Amino acid sequence: MFHKPEMMDALSDYASARYVIFGVPFDGTSSYRSGSRWAPDAMRKASANFETYNAYFDVDYEDLMIHDAGNLEHYSTVDQTLEELTLAVEPIVADGKIPIMLGGEHSLTLPCVKACARYSDEKIGFVVLDAHFDLREEYGGVKYNHACVSKHVLNEVTDRYVTIGVRSGPKEEWVFARENNIRYYTPDDVRKKGIRKVLEEIIDYLGCSKIYLSLDMDALDPAYAPGLGTPEPFGLSDIEVREVIHRLAPMCVGFDIVEIAPEYDNGQSALLGTKLLREFIAAHAASERQH
Amino acid sequence: MFHKPEMMDALSDYASARYVIFGVPFDGTSSYRSGSRWAPDAMRKASANFETYNAYFDVDYEDLMIHDAGNLEHYSTVDQTLEELTLAVEPIVADGKIPIMLGGEHSLTLPCVKACARYSDEKIGFVVLDAHFDLREEYGGVKYNHACVSKHVLNEVTDRYVTIGVRSGPKEEWVFARENNIRYYTPDDVRKKGIRKVLEEIIDYLGCSKIYLSLDMDALDPAYAPGLGTPEPFGLSDIEVREVIHRLAPMCVGFDIVEIAPEYDNGQSALLGTKLLREFIAAHAASERQH
Amino acid sequence: MFHKPEMMDALSDYASARYVIFGVPFDGTSSYRSGSRWAPDAMRKASANFETYNAYFDVDYEDLMIHDAGNLEHYSTVDQTLEELTLAVEPIVADGKIPIMLGGEHSLTLPCVKACARYSDEKIGFVVLDAHFDLREEYGGVKYNHACVSKHVLNEVTDRYVTIGVRSGPKEEWVFARENNIRYYTPDDVRKKGIRKVLEEIIDYLGCSKIYLSLDMDALDPAYAPGLGTPEPFGLSDIEVREVIHRLAPMCVGFDIVEIAPEYDNGQSALLGTKLLREFIAAHAASERQH
Amino acid sequence: MFHKPEMMDALSDYASARYVIFGVPFDGTSSYRSGSRWAPDAMRKASANFETYNAYFDVDYEDLMIHDAGNLEHYSTVDQTLEELTLAVEPIVADGKIPIMLGGEHSLTLPCVKACARYSDEKIGFVVLDAHFDLREEYGGVKYNHACVSKHVLNEVTDRYVTIGVRSGPKEEWVFARENNIRYYTPDDVRKKGIRKVLEEIIDYLGCSKIYLSLDMDALDPAYAPGLGTPEPFGLSDIEVREVIHRLAPMCVGFDIVEIAPEYDNGQSALLGTKLLREFIAAHAASERQH
Amino acid sequence: MFHKPEMMDALSDYASARYVIFGVPFDGTSSYRSGSRWAPDAMRKASANFETYNAYFDVDYEDLMIHDAGNLEHYSTVDQTLEELTLAVEPIVADGKIPIMLGGEHSLTLPCVKACARYSDEKIGFVVLDAHFDLREEYGGVKYNHACVSKHVLNEVTDRYVTIGVRSGPKEEWVFARENNIRYYTPDDVRKKGIRKVLEEIIDYLGCSKIYLSLDMDALDPAYAPGLGTPEPFGLSDIEVREVIHRLAPMCVGFDIVEIAPEYDNGQSALLGTKLLREFIAAHAASERQH
């Protein structure tokens, strides 16, 4: 009769869950516009807009084991937040569940990838959709700034790394990427090759069966997602990002959506982010059904 | 010297009018976000942004016989609203004019289609642009909910029915559609086949010369129309919808635009809806000129 | 570590709770602007802005037994919503707890007052803060419209009825109020007499020790609460309303805050409403401590 | 059945009307924020929020003869706008009706005052509520700038002039006011003396039985009216302005409300402006009834 | 340590500058929505969102000689504004620098083109991206209205004129364009031919090596730029406009971006406009580097 303001269709308790959704309302290192702290609850609100059924995968979300764990407590510093997030996400992975993190800023991805890597029986790949390289060692004296997350994954977790949608970064990042044979695809690359071809190249390149997928929403063009911390024109289309999720979700051991800043639009970005989250779950669940 | 806040270029009185525009500011059954009650006046405001001339059809709106009848009174329940709307729209059709209804929510389409069907000398077709099937028998105990309008048209008016842009619905609707050979085109279908091919298939399938066209604005992708009651990602483009209108308007005996919720953007959706309204009128008028 | 997006300081489970907060996201009969469906979650979001301590009453909310039951399911019609709300609120009152309802629209007050009256050992009073009389028998053919709630309380629950802040209504309501000796105080009355004098008159007039207090936020001047369904200028000040709550809370067996429409400001009304909710709880708890 | 988007309760045709409301959507000389061009339609929209009855004066607006003439056509320059407005307002006054102009910017007041003066059998007074003196001869090379309207009334119409709420102006205006014995009341003066005392002084000072009242909404404090072109802190309260209108309306031969910029709030200023418009009409109508 | 709120990376003083950016916060002739007066500062704010490096051209903006001269003083009439702008822009061109004007409305382009033409050793071309023809001789009695700028350039500066993105205008403008062999490309033309083919045709047609490029942001589809004075559906994509800038910038002796109205979105249009400004500078600088 009463229900908590949770993600729609997250009807499972933790114990039975296959997918554990949780929010991390932290945006303390945001450089341009902050506000991704409000994204997890905005996405819960957005979820009520959608039907429970995904026709493409013939999946009804109500039949899946989805748990919404709520939000991580708010901590004042990025260091403490990452520490607490590590403690929070590890048990989820240890319990064999798929963690789905709703940021908050991109720095929050690191503990999630790490946890997934630790409990994987093989080296995992890391695929990130992002307008930015996020390959700095530190930014403004802050190591775990949101502009550095990919570098730390590279350093601390895995070198099976691909980024899609990248179109912005200081010269150092572009040089670093080229000199270190970082595999990246700009939106122009995607438009030229087609996203399906790109995805086949990526799977080939990674050569692994398990990946962590991180969706920094600014990978998308601001026409589709104007409510962001650092919107960057000339981005990916909604369909291209959906294609990435459809193709890679079956390989995923973890997933996140970060950097939505809901104060900067009227629900548009949170609605699209939530829809993409649902596409991820449906694609993943459909693949497990087939086995 | 003074002028009423009417739709621009609606210079005709009722008696001389070929096109009778009227608003129905009702959104009482809206399930997610309400606010389409404000759409008719928002579209009148938007109309002042546009030029009086349509170059594609070489039509000047000031030369056409367009009448803006104003808004239907506000009634508290959907049942009474539909009843009063029936009384209001029937004389317009009976007088041989083209009714153009500005919603308000999608449930308002039913009395308009009915009126058009009643005064037609042949069975009319019903083409609806919508992200949703709207094929429920009832929703939440309310028969004439906005989520059921297509079902009621099927039941009560005509089975010459096609829906374009559909991408959302409970499993029951998808199953019903397939089992009853409902002709529908998702945006992915449209992207694959091309909208022109789709339109030829539709005209062929319907096999009639008169149709009623209903534009639920959520058929469009939220990038083009973010101010909606139930925005659904991965939708049709503005150009695809314009193509539908250009092709079908000449066959139309009635038209409506529904589900714009102007409080959720800064005019973007009302401006596009109003532009599409003008494309409809120009396309229809150009076709009559040719005869 | 994780926490649900609940009202801050609502740390108690249902069984131990003294105060049970619940939201009812329904605004289906709203006549001018709708949107109070979003108020319960907006108030939860607002609650994080406040400290856990109320210095005036020397009360720490964390020490109180407050439970947030979540939101009532959404039903499509006012009749069904009131029916389900009745089923939901009765057990709370039966269990000896104080129900605190967050609307949604004002029609939702009726089942709450009724439940409180049913389980009271004496006839309760009903005090309502409102810009409007809400004394119509029905509105637009809808009996349980939000513009009729006080009439139904009068008819069905109690004639110990006072309204504060009223300044708007059709002539019939003003005549009815006068002819039936309805005790009402306009904001002008309050400004002239002073709110403390008014409150003593009210307590005297009611002659009962138990009341239900309903706060239609439009009692307040729009300078304090611009985000409302039907904002009415020349209203009560924040301090006057706080005074009412401080004085009457100790006598209250139930409380609600209704008619906030959060889409029409940037948090201002939800923040004030939430603050007044907290003043209610502190005032009530302080009075129980003293016994 | 259908109704035009007019001011609520404006049920009279022109011929029978006692009050003729018209909008002038012009803001071409606005110096800081423009947007008052949208105010007339925003006020029409706001009017639907209010009841038809004014209890203070026991007046039902539906019983009065109110006509909404619509909006003046849009002209590109202030000079042409004033010229056309002159042509539009003169017949209204000549026909013995009360013109009520909804701006648009303050420069539009001049032709209205002039028309009222021309058709008056005695020299009329001019009372203006404004945060600004508007006593410049010209501003930026534009004679009929909105910052000059009071000077032109002084020069061209009447020296029976009082301004209330003034608190902003270049030194020259303050000096001019003092040296020319301009009667002005700052909000601090009003707070000290009380608005009733101020009003008696004004009536005494003017020594005439007919006045034109102009309400530049920035006379009000931005807490009550944030949606303005040039908001100025430390202003009049809603109650003080209402008091002015109640007291002076019976003497008025014309009235206007100008400088609301609706894009800068969520209806708050248009709602208050519309309410004050209704207070004006009720106060005026009640006084005529008494004769 | 302190820095002025200037365009990011505008590190050069005037004397050393190759690119001189300046704002003109004037929108006095805006016909539908005004507000482009706020665009220059909104673009400065937006610039902080971007990286200093352009990877496509391998250009670091910090290495370029970019000067931000600030904003032109505000003048009340378009005539005086154009006069003062003429005085302001001429020295910039005379000093051999590239003027980059941030409007403000489109009428401001004329003095900039004129100045560039005057100091060119050959007849320059004028390429304008715009949804509108802007080919009226005057609009509403105002010669230098923003709807007339292209006509005045044709009359007073150069007949080497091409417009891209045009899709709106009164019949007279379309007829004038056809009868005078004006070279124009609608967005539909661009979609059909491809923007690269269009650009080759244009360069061929103009037959000159120096052009002035004016970007009226309404050339873009409102999905990419909703915050405009006169948004027009069915426009150019962000990529198409970027392509125009990349191709033509090397030939440019002047550039402007006009008609952004930042109050009508949450930064989306100012961010895209600023990004396109940066693409212009990088493309131009890269071409000079190659010589």
Place this chain on the structure above:
Amino acid sequence: MFHKPEMMDALSDYASARYVIFGVPFDGTSSYRSGSRWAPDAMRKASANFETYNAYFDVDYEDLMIHDAGNLEHYSTVDQTLEELTLAVEPIVADGKIPIMLGGEHSLTLPCVKACARYSDEKIGFVVLDAHFDLREEYGGVKYNHACVSKHVLNEVTDRYVTIGVRSGPKEEWVFARENNIRYYTPDDVRKKGIRKVLEEIIDYLGCSKIYLSLDMDALDPAYAPGLGTPEPFGLSDIEVREVIHRLAPMCVGFDIVEIAPEYDNGQSALLGTKLLREFIAAHAASERQH
């Protein structure tokens, strides 16, 4: 001809300046809503709304020596920001000028007070207008959190400390205040005693001739300033705060306005803050003139 987007009337260069205004766009420790990073530029934009003359003090701002130094660079951590701010503000004080800091968050006040204390020949007082005590030793592990600024001033600078407007804090702060004889005035105290009486008590209590005044805008009621990081109902009125500034400015050696979050209203808070800034300067300048 061109002018930088500076604070209006800040016509002086640094060397000649008596008042040095600078912004610090940092909000990294904001706990509820962030966004005060945008306040300095929002206040510059707001300043253009006001006249250059202050009639109460007969002061023309253009005659004063006001310098706008721009904004401090953005640093990522509060520690580095405070360090750099110390380096930036010290020379201003050392040069005998009055520093006026525009936050950003309240933590930024500390280096400013410190600098003023260091260069004062007597122990200075610290008067802060704030809804919150800000008396925590640290918050969330962050010493220099914005919720701790008053404690650090007490610890590190001066015990001549008074806070006005306080109405929110954890129990510990209220206990600490009482046990340490902290002098504080709640808005209720101010309403009871009158602000003038309160100010005489404060001056008496402090017993010093030099003070630093810090205005956390949340001291004001949200009706006057809704755009804040942590808005708290039941606050001070605009007039009360103006009174504080008028009375204390002559004693001030430094001043700041912090915690405005401009994204949460349409200019209302930035306009009021800027007006209060101008009242400060006028009051201070008038007092110096008198000597």
